[in-house]
Amino acid sequence: MPTLQNKVAIVTGSSSGIGQSIAIRLAAEGANIVVDYRSHPEGANDTKAKVEAVGGKAILVQADVSKLSDTQNLVDQTYKQLGRCDILVNNAGIEKGADFWDVTEQDYDAVLGVNLKGAFFLTQAFVRRLRDAKLPGRVINISSVHEDMAFPHFSTYCASKGAMRMLTRNLAVELGPLGITINNIAPGAIMTPINTALLGDKPKLDALLKNIPLNRLGKPEDVAGLAAFLAADDAAYITGSTYVVDGGLMVNYHEQ
Numbered sequence: 001m002p003t004l005q006n007k008v009a010i011v012t013g014s015s016s017g018i019g020q021s022i023a024i025r026l027a028a029e030g031a032n033i034v035v036d037y038r039s040h041p042e043g044a045n046d047t048k049a050k051v052e053a054v055g056g057k058a059i060l061v062q063a064d065v066s067k068l069s070d071t072q073n074l075v076d077q078t079y080k081q082l083g084r085c086d087i088l089v090n091n092a093g094i095e096k097g098a099d100f101w102d103v104t105e106q107d108y109d110a111v112l113g114v115n116l117k118g119a120f121f122l123t124q125a126f127v128r129r130l131r132d133a134k135l136p137g138r139v140i141n142i143s144s145v146h147e148d149m150a151f152p153h154f155s156t157y158c159a160s161k162g163a164m165r166m167l168t169r170n171l172a173v174e175l176g177p178l179g180i181t182i183n184n185i186a187p188g189a190i191m192t193p194i195n196t197a198l199l200g201d202k203p204k205l206d207a208l209l210k211n212i213p214l215n216r217l218g219k220p221e222d223v224a225g226l227a228a229f230l231a232a233d234d235a236a237y238i239t240g241s242t243y244v245v246d247g248g249l250m251v252n253y254h255e256q
């Protein structure tokens with residue numbers, strides 16, 4: 001039997017990249033999927049078609065996760081249309097590069113608003129329903145190697161992912177008694193739209209590949225397999241952890 005039969009999963013930002021891949025993989029394991037998108041219904045429809053191609057069911061909900069009312073509506077729509085919600089994947093994320101001394105309030109609010117505030121309050125809305133119904137659940141955050149590893153000129157991104165790391169550890173303690181687990185996946189460099197500039201910059205890309213022992217960028221599917229594991233019964237006793245999916249990037253160090 002598929003490992004996620006009869007489960008319902010919200011995957012934020014699943015109109016592209018890692019989120020789309022996770023949506024398809026969870027569906028292949030039997031879950032019904034809520035495809036959240038902010039502004040690309042065509043991408044969300046593409047995800048829906050791919051979910052259906054593996055035999056799953058998907059609904060589309062437009063929600064900007066940085067807006068509290070949208071996160072509440074996302075959970076409400078899930079219950080209204082699918083009757084339950086067992087798994088939340090906080091995947092939506094953005095990055096904005098700038099030297100620290102040039103970061104604007106607008107960019108700070110944008111990055112922290114999606115990557116941290118969005119995950120925070122959507123998890124809150126997800127947990128409240130489970131707590132009231134006395135049901136267990138799974139939260140899977142798509143963090144980054146930059147929850148730990150410095151990324152100069154991306155201080156807002158690092159602040160958001162570092163905070164997500166600590167939030168996960170804190171919530172593991174608070175949510176454990178409710179039977180809700182929470183874990184982070186920390187991808188390294190994965191081939192998705194967020195890396196469009198990097199993929200077009202050969203010298204930068206070559207330099208990065210030298211730091212990756214497996215000598216390639218990751219594919220969204222490399223991340224999706226781990227999300228499926230963390231959502232399934234095999235991961236029932238795992239909470240408060242971060243799993244790195246980076247081809248060995250973080251542990252690599254060369255003496256020059």
Ligand code: NAD
Binds near residue numbers: 036142144194
């Ligand atoms: P992506 O740009 O394809 O995906 C990000 C998704 O988030 C998009 O679908 C976008 O529409 C959505 N999104 C952005 N703002 C939103 C909002 N306000 N509300 C709802 N959705 C919103 O890139 P990706 O690489 O698939 O990124 C997915 C996650 O993986 C992000 O959290 C990112 O930080 C993380 N990550 C990616 C990499 C990588 O190398 N690709 C590495 C580490 C971590």
